[in-house]
Amino acid sequence: MTEKPQLTEAELDARHADKMRKKKAARDKIMATKTIEKGLLIVHTGKGKGKSTAGFGMVFRSLGHGHKVAVVQFVKGRLETGERMALDRFEDLVTIKRMGEGFTWETQDRQRDIAAARSAWDAAKELILSREHRLVLCDELNIVLRYDYIPIEEIVGFLRDEKPEDVHVVITGRNAKEELIEIADLVTDMTQIKHPFRSGVKPQEGIEF
Numbered sequence: 001m002t003e004k005p006q007l008t009e010a011e012l013d014a015r016h017a018d019k020m021r022k023k024k025a026a027r028d029k030i031m032a033t034k035t036i037e038k039g040l041l042i043v044h045t046g047k048g049k050g051k052s053t054a055g056f057g058m059v060f061r062s063l064g065h066g067h068k069v070a071v072v073q074f075v076k077g078r079l080e081t082g083e084r085m086a087l088d089r090f091e092d093l094v095t096i097k098r099m100g101e102g103f104t105w106e107t108q109d110r111q112r113d114i115a116a117a118r119s120a121w122d123a124a125k126e127l128i129l130s131r132e133h134r135l136v137l138c139d140e141l142n143i144v145l146r147y148d149y150i151p152i153e154e155i156v157g158f159l160r161d162e163k164p165e166d167v168h169v170v171i172t173g174r175n176a177k178e179e180l181i182e183i184a185d186l187v188t189d190m191t192q193i194k195h196p197f198r199s200g201v202k203p204q205e206g207i208e209f
Contacts, residue, residue: 039167040185041159045142045176048190049208052076055137055172056083059094062168067134068093070127074120074173075100075140081209095133097123100140117149125158128167135168142173145180152177159183
């Protein structure tokens with residue numbers, strides 16, 4: 001059996017460059033067909049960590065471009081988080097509504113939870129319709145939808161029929177409803193592989209909050 005001649009570094013470099021040129025040409029051809037510009041409906045869900053983190057990452061990315069953004073916290077409003085403390089430094093570009101009163105197992109009051117969820121949703125709708133913000137993050141909205149504190153039909157109807165075309169809306173939280181997933185432009189399901197909580201490690205500052 002004849003051995004294949006070993007390529008020199010220069011030959012490997014040339015082959016790599018040729019491969020990347022072809023890949024770029026194919027990529028450019030695909031990108032040339034993508035001409036639509038619109039405000040996206042984005043959903044981050046799943047059991048894995050990183051849903052709110054991803055949402056806040058988009059908030060900070062928008063800030064980097066000088067866009068005005070808004071955040072409505074449906075659950076964690078009373079928890080002091082690193083994201084919120086950082087955003088407080090951008091008062092001219094950021095509107096934050098701390099509407100949540102904690103997780104439902106903390107409040108143990110269904111009617112209070114429903115009232116808080118309704119107030120947060122009303123605030124979110126007002127921010128979205130104002131068109132003053134390029135992006136509106138509805139953090140943990142999926143949690144209140146999971147417990148049916150707000151009818152999913154109301155949420156879907158507003159986002160589908162009333163959301164301005166140029167406003168991005170990001171929704172986070174586990175157990176996103178199928179109806180919401182159906183109308184979303186981008187959906188990411190965070191999959192949990194390992195989590196330190198299972199090994200007895202408490203939430204760490206700067207990582208969990």
